[in-house]
Amino acid sequence: MNFIQFIKQKAKSDKKTVVLPESLDIRTLEAAQTILKEELANVVLIGNKGAILEKSSGLDISGAKIIDPDTYDNMNDFVDTLVDLRKHKGMTKENAEKLLLNPLYLGVMMVKKGIADGMVAGAVNSTADVLRPSLQILKTAPNTKLVSAFFIMVVPDCDYGADGTFIFSDAGLVPNPNSEELAAIALSSAQSFEQLVGKEPVVGMLSFSTKGSASHPDVEKVVEATKIAKELEPTLRIDGEFQLDAAIVPSVGASKAPGNDIAGKANVLIFPDLDAGNIGYKLTQRLAKAEAYGPITQGIAKPVNDLSRGCSAEDIVGVVAITAVQAQLS
DSSP states (O other): OOHHHHHHHHHHHTOEEEEEOOTTOHHHHHHHHHHHHHTOEEEEEESOHHHHHHHTTTSOOTTSEEEOTTTOTTHHHHHHHHHHHHGGGTOOHHHHHHHTTSHHHHHHHHHHTTSSSEEEEOSSSOHHHHHHHIIIIIOBOTTOOOOEEEEEEEOTTOOSTBTTEEEEESSSSOSSOOHHHHHHHHHHHHHHHHHHHOSOOEEEEEOSSSTTSSOOHHHHHHHHHHHHHHHHOTTSEEEEEEOHHHHHOHHHHHHHSTTOSSTTOOSEEEOSSHHHHHHHHHHHHHHSOOEEEEEEEESBSSOEEEOOTTOOHHHHHHHHHHHHHHHHHO
């Protein structure tokens, strides 16, 4: 059973409700049809019912619930909640009413209120637009210092990692984390790997240096982040700094870091900055023909996930299944 089959099976075992606010995007509607057919989640679409049904002509989305912001019964309660949450920032009733006509804000508020369990968007909206209402309304999860994003990479015919499955983090959100932030990303990513892949995380902190082979402030940042993460989670299998090959290839790990229990065995790869993470996941996706699921968000109180604007309907289905599993565990 491959990763996405595993995730879909988990999603089906305890079906959750996921909001898809970009309801006039054909990929979203095609994904909704598949999600409903495979019974991966209950689907909520936000928008004008007539327009959605016209756009989805030829598709079967009859099992989806359609919420129109203009006529939604819970809108007054949602407005009051948003004003209360954001009054310290000067939120007024008039501004709240306007914001909640935006499907992204309305979808996140449905998650906040427990009407839905998670939201997936980003096919037509930027990451900033997707995450802004999430951070304003849901805020960060308890004991989490920052929100970050990762990709689950499934590499075909690969013996490294967890049978070719890895987390690459942060590959989608935090541009240049400091040592404390990098440690937080590592700890969140290890937890995400265990939750979603179902195997023990082995975390490699990546650099252009392996165990002191080079000296540079960028290397020191990774060394310090590794130290912080170990202090916070003493039982977690984590080490660094490692070059990529030393982190995942057993023979190279044994050569470059002899006697190290993590070298050559890593399945959670923590990149030193967003440049490296984003380039790394795209290289792996394109050159190794890997499946890339994400960016998956971690650290928000309830699951809200961002899509690439170049995503396919199949990509949306996969991220919805992952979101549903995250909701089971949140």
